[in-house]
Amino acid sequence: MQIHLAIAAASLLILVACGDPVQPPVTPATQPGPVTAPAAPAAAPTATPAAAPAAAGAPAAPGAVASPATPTAKPAAHPADAVEFKGHWYQVVAFNGSTSWHQAKEACVKAGGHLAIIETAEEQAFIAKLLGGKYAFLGATNEKKATADNFGDDTWTWVDGKPFKYTSWMSGQPNNYGSSENFLATYDGGEWVDVAVEGDSFWMPTCYLCEWDN
Numbered sequence: 001m002q003i004h005l006a007i008a009a010a011s012l013l014i015l016v017a018c019g020d021p022v023q024p025p026v027t028p029a030t031q032p033g034p035v036t037a038p039a040a041p042a043a044a045p046t047a048t049p050a051a052a053p054a055a056a057g058a059p060a061a062p063g064a065v066a067s068p069a070t071p072t073a074k075p076a077a078h079p080a081d082a083v084e085f086k087g088h089w090y091q092v093v094a095f096n097g098s099t100s101w102h103q104a105k106e107a108c109v110k111a112g113g114h115l116a117i118i119e120t121a122e123e124q125a126f127i128a129k130l131l132g133g134k135y136a137f138l139g140a141t142n143e144k145k146a147t148a149d150n151f152g153d154d155t156w157t158w159v160d161g162k163p164f165k166y167t168s169w170m171s172g173q174p175n176n177y178g179s180s181e182n183f184l185a186t187y188d189g190g191e192w193v194d195v196a197v198e199g200d201s202f203w204m205p206t207c208y209l210c211e212w213d214n
């Protein structure tokens with residue numbers, strides 16, 4: 001009886017040893033090498049130019065490197081038939097009947113530009129040639145500042161608010177004839193005269209000159 005018990009106890013010890021219930025579990029931290037996500041598959045092959053139709057425009061010439069669009073480029077404001085000089089664009093707009101300087105000013109603004117602002121001798125020479133002797137309104141006035149005996153250069157401002165720096169007055173002008181000449185215009189050779197808002201018997205406008213800065 002005691003022998004049987006001893007054998008049973010020994011068998012139990014063997015079973016316990018073989019079961020090995022206290023063996024420390026293998027933790028992931030002890031696994032050799034980090035577990036990483038499977039590598040992303042290689043990018044799908046891009047479509048060949050032949051398979052991808054051009055989105056717009058003519059296809060690039062073979063070997064040509066497509067240049068990216070310039071995001072800062074502003075769409076042109078000037079009409080297609082305006083004339084360019086040093087990055088500015090000009091158009092002589094003729095009219096029949098009476099048109100006031102204010103109407104001319106508004107028309108240029110409505111067209112996306114402004115009555116011409118002449119800032120250099122080069123620009124003056126250009127517009128004189130463009131006008132070809134036509135009597136045109138230009139973009140300056142002294143109507144806000146003028147008085148009967150105050151019509152000097154220092155009272156004139158351009159439509160953008162800047163004071164005169166360069167001037168191209170005709171000899172004897174401005175003279176504020178009749179105390180009502182508060183608007184800038186051109187004479188035969190493109191030189192400047194001060195005129196009445198709709199012209200008068202001495203000077204009648206036949207056009208105005210619009211300018212666009214792009």
Ligand SMILES: [Ca+2]
Pocket residue numbers: 088116117118119123211
């Ligand atoms: Ca100008």
Ligand SMILES: [Ca+2]
Pocket residue numbers: 173174175176177181193194195
């Ligand atoms: Ca005058």
